[in-house]
Amino acid sequence: MKMIAASAKIHPLSVIEDGAVIGENVVVGPFCYVGPKVVLHDGVELLAHAVVTGRTIVGRGCRVFSNAVIGGDPQSLHHDGAETTLTVGEKCTFREGVTVNTGTTEGGGKTVIGDNNLFLANSHVAHDCILGSHIVMSNNVMLAGHVTIEDRVILGGGSAVHQFTRIGRQAFIGGLSAVSYDVIPYGMLNGNPGLLGGLNVVGMSRSGMEKATIHQVRRAFKQIFEGEGSIRVNAAAIRDEYADSEPVMHILDFIAADSDRALSSPNRGNKG
Structure with missing residues (x-):
């Protein structure tokens, strides 16, 4: 049975599976899909062709743009098919083509995203990543599995982060950089292979x-x-x-x- 708040606006050409929970003032545009184990909190907006699936909780005021897929299965050969989770905080924006995966059993079973994050077009958050708040992932940024990113990090377009890597708060990752090692808080990393060039003084x-x-x-x-x-x-x-x-x-x-x-x-x- 669906649980849809009376104030929600669901386009008739979208599919909301039985079991989904839809909060107050949620807006779902045409041709969207919401899975049976999804919770959309108050004020969430799905634009046309957005997909939210898996055991996924999307926090208040988030926006999911066209062709984004939030809560898809982990892209891991080790995933055993067990039910894992994705939790998204409040006021996050997922632009066109963004993909975010749930966790894996071996990785703790959960992917977690904080508040007020901006994911630009075609960026990817893999399984078991833990992200803080006020993060900007520019276009085509790729996070491998088990990555941890602290608050207020900015990742330039096309940068890629190796699995199990940590990026400290308020670090800056230059565009097209390959992040193979941990980056200290307030650090500035550029290049392939990525080198720590100094501190993010402008951001500080x-x-x-x-x-x-x-x-x-x-x-x-x-x-x-x-x-x-x-x-x-x-x-x-x-x-x-x-x-x-x-x-x-x-x-x-x-x-x-x-x-x-x-x-x-x-x-x-x-x-x-």
Whole structure:
């Protein structure tokens, strides 16, 4: 049995399967498909030919444009067919041709997307990815499985992110870059193979970060990546010095955390 709010507007040429839950003021345009285990929260809008399928929850105020497929099965040879999930936060926009997959059993069974994210045309979020909020994925960006992206990251057009890679908050990934290693918070990576060229100073400034704090982060960056020791040794050595600097601690905690990938650096990330 469908559960469709009285205020929802469903075009008669769309298919809403039994079991779907449709919230208040949802708008579904023509030729859309909504699967039987989908929840569309209040104010969601599906434009013509949009598909939402799988065990998928789409948060309040999201927009899904034409030919996007949200909640499709994972593209993984290891997926055993078990029912897995996709959860999307509020006010996300999925432009034309975007694809987002549910999780896999071996990867924890869930793909999670935060709030206020913008996915431009033909970008892809694979199985078991965990995304924060206020992220911009430009046209044709590709995330492989198990990728983690923190808040306010911008990924330039055509960039590709290797499976199990982490990208720290407010990092910037240049267009057509190949991201094979973890990218620190506030980092700026470009090229193929991707090299950490420095810090996203423009983004830091636009976010309201004070100049003095930016200078602190730049000084810490040099100590971490230009010091004599390895990246992790250098980072651990300056922890006490920057205990009162939240942005620097973001970087140091990111470096100290367990990961399946090496760390990007100006030397291709193999200094670890």
